[in-house]
Amino acid sequence: MKRILNINKIIALVLGVILFHSCKTAVDGFGADPYAGGKEALGVVFERLNRPLPGVRPNDVFEVSVKGLLKYKTNLEVFINEEKSEVVSLTDSTLEVRVPLEVSSGGLKVKINDQVFFGPRVPIEGNVTFDTDYGIKNGFNGSVTQILPGSSGNDFWILGSFTDFQNQASATVFRRNIHKINAMGESVATTAGSFSVQKGAEGIINSMVRLPDGKYMVAGSIFAMENLNKHRYNLKSITRLNSEGSIDSTVVELINTTPEKPLNAYDTLPAFNAYLGATFSSGSGNVTNLFATPDSGVIAVGNFGVHSYIDYKYSSRESKLSVFTAVNNIVRLKADGRVDSLFGYNNVGANGFISGAIETNDGKIVVIGSFTSFNGTARNRIVAFNKNGTINTAFNVGSAANDEIYSITYNKTLNIIALAGRFTTFNGQAKPGVVLLKSDGSIIPAFTLGDVQQRIATYAYVMNTGQVLVTGDFERYDGIKRSKLLILEANGKALQKYNNIGEFGGMINHVIETTSSLGYPALLIGGSIGLADGRAVGGLFKLEVRN
Structure with missing residues (x-):
């Protein structure tokens, strides 16, 4: 015990000596001053930052309240959204700035030598406005994959990967991957026969189409749906819904393994007896797009490789016998869920990932992705199919894209396809990031994306006006800092009033x-x-675009 106490005394003495020398070193000036080298405070202070500035237009002059600038007037620069702006006048309490001719809404900043002071946001007025009167505030807590106008024309089905909308979800209110809103962005009331998706879907819904009989088909990565009576329907990627959104189900007779319980001879199952799944080479098994057929069936496109259906004759409530058929990336399903064997006979599919698809006015299905061949035929990231499932050889894309295509959209009114992705050339022509095609696959030469400093466009859509909406990870467009959402002219130019x-x-x-x-x-x-537009949104918003 005595030895232990002596050791403890020695340790305490050593620590005391170390502490003494450490303090002495700091006092003597040998320790590093953590504040050494800091810039002298310049005394510049923006005032009333919590008061939004009124909107201004290019070449307008506006005033902000800021103290401490006057003595630095020969060394200061002013920027609006990173675009250098003219100082019109300066006092010790105000700054007047002229808005540049080319600029988007963004923050005001003052730079004095190498020090920067941030001021208020400057809203730039133009023809494009965030619709603040639209009813959605918090929005969805996940991604929206599709917006489908309802049959009434006054509402919209919203599909995607979410579990809440406007903070409405609760133990009795469900907003799972499928919802319906009215024209003002408000939830449509759940009403029997009008709108009732029960507990929604488990798994992402990528696509929804209205069938000729008024029902709907949905698909994606769905693996189950459940009604309010807690009956769970096990699914694989695809199912059919009634007109109000509940799963279309039917009672089927099966083998009864417990004859003493007569009700076990029956089970309630999805009426659309079809399941689409993955194989080793097909990818995730998800469906990216659906297209309705006149017989209330669908054409499905995606990263699946096998179709199955339940053979009721050899199934019981406890055990279901499935019959499998190889299908690769594209398949036509009849109204009962069976494969249309005449569509795309001997289809071996793509050698890469499927990203999306559209249907043209003449019935072609155009598919895009990362593949370089489809059904054994060279097709660089884009391919078109005839109504019978064969490759459309008249679709004139030539050598097509030299890198992956991320998105495809189609304007049915103008009959124009828009592609966006990592490619830099299309059919041998320089078309970095975005290319517009006629429905026959030929390039519309007038449009070329401007300088985005080698950044990537991820989405493009041709509006009914002929203008092109483009988004991506770019910071500047033709040298001007812009939003990552552009509205371009038919030749690719970004007019100030639309940006x-x-x-x-x-x-x-x-x-x-x-x-x-x-x-x-x-x-x-x-x-x-x-x-x-610098505002927090939840997966869905509305932009007013005046002509």
């Missing part, structure tokens, strides 16, 4: 042309979006 909005953050999946809260033309935009 006035502020920062956009996210990826667009779908655009619908509609009207704003004031009745002007507008775009309803859905995707994985958290920011639009």
Whole structure:
């Protein structure tokens, strides 16, 4: 015990000596001063930062309250959204700035030598406006993959990967991957026979189409749906819904392994007896797009490799016998869920990933992705199919894209296809990031994307006006700092009046042309979006675009 105490005394003495010398070193000036080298405070202070500035237009002059600038007037620079701006006048309490001719909404900053002071946001007025009167505030807590106008024309089905909308979800209210909103962005009331998706879907819904009989088909990475009576329907990628959104189900007779329980001879199952799954080479098994057929069936496109259906004759409630058929990336399904064997006979599929598809007015299905061959035929990231499932050899894309295509959209009114992706050439022509095609696959030469400093475009859509909406990860367009959401002319030029909005953050999946809260033309935009015109959004917002 005594030895232990002596050791403890020695340790305490050593620590004391170390502490003494450490303190002495700091006092003697040998220790590093953590504040050494800091810049002298310049005394510049922006005032009233919590008061939004009124909107201004290019060449307008506006005033902000800021103290401490006058003595630095020969050394200061002013920027609006990173664009250098003219100082019109300066006092010790105010700064007058002229708005540049080319600029988007963004922050004001003052630079004095190498020190920067941030001021208020400067809203730039133009023809494009965030619709603040649209009813959605918090929005969805996930991604919107598709917006489908309802049969009434006054509402929209919203599909995607989410579990809440406007903070409405609860133990009895469900907003799982499928929802319906009215024209003002408000939830449609759940009503029997009108709108009732029960507990929604488990798994992402990528696509929804209305069938000729008024029902709907949905598909994606869905693996189950459950009704309010807690009956769970096990699914694989695809199913059919009734007109109000509940799963289309039927009672079928099966083998009864427990004869003493007569009700076990029956089970309630999805009426659409079809399941689409993955194989080793097909990818995830998800469906990217659906297209309705006149017989209330569908053409499905995606990263699946096998179709199955339940053979009721050899199935019981406890054990289901499935019959499998190889299908690769594209398949036509009849109204009962069976494969149309005449469609795309002997189809071996793509050697890469499927990203999306559209249907043209003449019935072609155009598919895009990362593949370089389809059904054993060389096809660089884009391929078109005839109504019978064979490759359309008249689709004139030539050597097509030299790198991956991320998105495809189609304007049915103008009959124009828009592609966006990592490619830099298309059919041998320089078309970096975005290319517009006629429905026969030939290039529309007038449009070329401007300088985005080698950044990537992820989405493009041709509006009914002929203008082109483009989004991507770019910071500047033709040398001007812009939002990551552009509205370009048919030749690719960015007119100031259509590119006035502020920062956009996210990826667009779908655009619908509609009207704003004031009745002007507008775009309803859905995707994985958290920011639009510098405002927080939840997957869905509306932009008014005046002509």
